Amino acid sequence: xxxxxxxxxxxxxxxxxxxxxxxxxxxxxxxxxxxxxxxxxxxxxxxxxxxxxxxxxxxxxxxxxxxxxxxxxxxxxxxxxxxxxxxxxxxxxxxxxxxxxxxxxxxxxxxxxxxxxxxxxxxxxxxxxxxxxxxxxxxxxxxxxxxxxxxxxxxxxxxxxxxxxxxxxxxxxxxxxxxxxxxxxxxxxxxxxxxxxxxxxxxxxxxxxxxxxxxxxxxxxxxxxxxxxxxxxxxxxxxxxxxxxxxxxxxxxxxxxxxxxxxxxxxxxxxxxxxxxxxxxxxxxxxxxxxxxxxxxxxxxxxxxxxxxxxxxxxxxxxxxxxxxxxxxxxxxxxxxx
Amino acid sequence: xxxxxxxxxxxxxxxxxxxxxxxxxxxxxxxxxxxxxxxxxxxxxxxxxxxxxxxxxxxxxxxxxxxxxxxxxxxxxxxxxxxxxxxxxxxxxxxxxxxxxxxxxxxxxxxxxxxxxxxxxxxxxxxxxxxxxxxxxxxxxxxxxxxxxxxxxxxxxxxxxxxxxxxxxxxxxxxxxxxxxxxxxxxxxxxxxxxxxxxxxxxxxxxxxxxxxxxxxxxxxxxxxxxxxxxxxxxxxxxxxxxxxxxxxxxxxxxxxxxxxxxxxxxxxxxxxxxxxxxxxxxxxxxxxxxxxxxxxxxxxxxxxxxxxxxxxxxxxxxxxxxxxxxxxxxxxxxxxx
Numbered sequence: 001x002x003x004x005x006x007x008x009x010x011x012x013x014x015x016x017x018x019x020x021x022x023x024x025x026x027x028x029x030x031x032x033x034x035x036x037x038x039x040x041x042x043x044x045x046x047x048x049x050x051x052x053x054x055x056x057x058x059x060x061x062x063x064x065x066x067x068x069x070x071x072x073x074x075x076x077x078x079x080x081x082x083x084x085x086x087x088x089x090x091x092x093x094x095x096x097x098x099x100x101x102x103x104x105x106x107x108x109x110x111x112x113x114x115x116x117x118x119x120x121x122x123x124x125x126x127x128x129x130x131x132x133x134x135x136x137x138x139x140x141x142x143x144x145x146x147x148x149x150x151x152x153x154x155x156x157x158x159x160x161x162x163x164x165x166x167x168x169x170x171x172x173x174x175x176x177x178x179x180x181x182x183x184x185x186x187x188x189x190x191x192x193x194x195x196x197x198x199x200x201x202x203x204x205x206x207x208x209x210x211x212x213x214x215x216x217x218x219x220x221x222x223x224x225x226x227x228x229x230x231x232x233x234x235x236x237x238x239x240x241x242x243x244x245x246x247x248x249x250x251x252x253x254x255x256x257x258x259x260x261x262x263x264x265x266x267x268x269x270x271x272x273x274x275x276x277x278x279x280x281x282x283x284x285x286x287x288x289x290x291x292x293x294x295x296x297x298x299x300x301x302x303x304x305x306x307x308x309x310x311x312x313x314x315x316x317x318x319x320x321x322x323x324x325x326x327x328x329x330x331x332x333x334x335x336x337x338x
Numbered sequence: 339x340x341x342x343x344x345x346x347x348x349x350x351x352x353x354x355x356x357x358x359x360x361x362x363x364x365x366x367x368x369x370x371x372x373x374x375x376x377x378x379x380x381x382x383x384x385x386x387x388x389x390x391x392x393x394x395x396x397x398x399x400x401x402x403x404x405x406x407x408x409x410x411x412x413x414x415x416x417x418x419x420x421x422x423x424x425x426x427x428x429x430x431x432x433x434x435x436x437x438x439x440x441x442x443x444x445x446x447x448x449x450x451x452x453x454x455x456x457x458x459x460x461x462x463x464x465x466x467x468x469x470x471x472x473x474x475x476x477x478x479x480x481x482x483x484x485x486x487x488x489x490x491x492x493x494x495x496x497x498x499x500x501x502x503x504x505x506x507x508x509x510x511x512x513x514x515x516x517x518x519x520x521x522x523x524x525x526x527x528x529x530x531x532x533x534x535x536x537x538x539x540x541x542x543x544x545x546x547x548x549x550x551x552x553x554x555x556x557x558x559x560x561x562x563x564x565x566x567x568x569x570x571x572x573x574x575x576x577x578x579x580x581x582x583x584x585x586x587x588x589x590x591x592x593x594x595x596x597x598x599x600x601x602x603x604x605x606x607x608x609x610x611x612x613x614x615x616x617x618x619x620x621x622x623x624x625x626x627x628x629x630x631x632x633x634x635x636x637x638x639x640x641x642x643x644x645x646x647x648x649x650x651x652x653x654x655x656x657x658x659x660x661x662x663x664x665x666x667x668x669x670x671x672x673x674x675x676x
Binding site for chain 1 (some may be wrong): 344345346347348349350351353355356357358359360361362363365368369390391392393394395396397398399402404405406407408411419421422424425426432434437438443447450451453454456457458459460461494499509528553594610617618619620622625626628629630632633637641665
C-alpha cells in the first residue's frame, strides 16, 4: 500500500458487476435494440414501440448501454456508436450479435457458475451436452452462432494456405463446426475438395453453409469424433481450428500424430489458436481464454507458442511458423511434417 | 460509420464476457486467493497449497486476475495491487470481499438472468425471497455482506447530522439492514437513541452490530414494514438509506409524508441514494444503478436530484441540500419539514 488516499475501489466494482453488463448486452441483442435504433428509432418511447418492449425498460437499458459505451445519447435521443453500427445492427454485414447465443448460453455459463469448484479441482466437471460430450447440441449452437465472428480468421487462413491456386487441394477440416474455415479455403481454391469432420448433428450446419457459399459439390463430410474417425490420407492441408485448447498436451500430441499420418509429405497443418505470450498474462484476450477452458474442460488451456511448438515437434512436425491474426485475438500456426 | 478500418470489436467482447470476469472475481474471493497472496504465498503452487485448491486452477485464475488488473505478476510470482491489498485481503480493515455474497447471490443474479423479460415488461417480475417480499432472507444476506461497503457513506452521514453533539438525539433508521448508518450516528452522538426499523430477521444482524460497536444500550428496534409499522413521533433525524430507489415516485411520496409526521419541526430527513445527473448516463456508477432496480424491482429507479426534490416537496419538505459523498457513488440529501 502506498501512503495517502486509499485506492479507488471502482475497478473492483466494475469487475464484480460485469455479469450485469453482460446481461444488459444480451437483453439489447435479444430485443434487437441496436437494429431498431439503426433503422431510425431514437427516443426510448420510439425504440420501445419498435422492439415491442416497455418504455421504462428500454430507457433504463439504453441509458446503461450508453454508460457502457455502446450507444450515444443526445438529450433524449439515442444513436449507435461506430462499433455498435458495425457489429450489433442486424442490417450490417459484420453483425456479430449471434455470438451471444453461444458465449452466454446456459451450457457455457454453467461452467462459470461453478468456477470456484473448477479452481479447487483444477478443471471443469461439467458434463451432459458439454464440450467433451459426443453429439452435444452445444456445438450446434456454436456452429450457428459463431460463424460471423470467425469469418475474419477464416479469410486470413485461406490467404495463408500458400499453394498455387490451381492445385487439386485435398483439405481436412477437423471439428469443422460452422464449416467456415474449410469453405473459405474452397472459395480461394477452385480445385479444392473439403472433407469436414464433426459430429453428425453439427455437420448439418456446415453443409448448409457450404451450400450458401456455393461450394457444396466439393464439400464432403466425415461424421464422428476427431480421435476415433478414419481421416483417410493424402491431405494437402489439415485445418485444426480452435480444437487443441480443449485437451491436455498428451492428448494433443497423440492427435497430432494422427494428423501427421494423414498429410502428404509436402502437406501442412494449419492450426488456429488463442496463443498468449510466455508470460501468460498478455495479450489480454488470448490470456483470458484460458479461463474459458478452465470453466468448460477438464484439462484444456490457452497454450503458448513454445508449448504448441513442443507438441508439434514431439508429434513429428517441424517449421511451426507463428502468424498472429491481428486484430483478432487468434493466431495461426503452420506446421509441416518432418 | 467512419471510412477506413472497421471499428474495434474488443470493447463489445469485453462487455459480453463480463460475466466471466465476475465469476473469476467471485472464485478468487471464495478461495481467499487475495488473502493468501497477502500473507506471503507467491507462486501458483504456493497459493494453491494455501487455498486448498489445484495448481492448474489457481494458475489460470491468477493469470486472469492479472489481466483484469487485480494482481501483479513478475516471472511466476503473483502479488497484490494497491486496490486488492486494501479491499480484497481479509487482513485489511477495508476488506470488501463479502460484498460479492450479496451482489452475486442467486437472488440478485436471477433478475439479470431474466433481464430481457424485465425490459419487455418494464419491470422485474421476480418474487419469492425478493426485494419486495416480507422477511426476505435476501435482506439478511444483504445486511451481513454489505456493511463494510457502506461504512464510508455511514461515516459521512454521521459527520453531516449537524446538531450539537450533546443533543438528546432521537434517530429513526428506516430499513436499517446491517444498522451501520444509525450505529455511526450513535457513535458520534453519545446521547443519541437509535430506533432501527426492518424485518425481524434482519434486525438480528443490526443488533449484533450495535453490540459490536458498543451502542447496544441506546439501540432499539421496530420490526415490520416501513409502510405499515408505527414509527412513533418526535424524531430529530430519520435516516432513509438506499430505500427510495426500490419504489415508484407515488409510493415514495406517501412514504415521505409518513416520515414527515414522525419528525420534530426542526428535525431532518437524511436520504442516501444513487443520484445520476439529469442526463441519466453520468456519473457511471450512479447511472448504472437503475439497471439493478430494473432487474430487481417492479418500478424502482435511480432518481435524479430533480425527481427526488419534487417527491420531497410534494410530501411537505423543503431545503433539500444535495451532498455527493465522493468517492462513493452515493449522495446524501438533507431535507427539512416545511
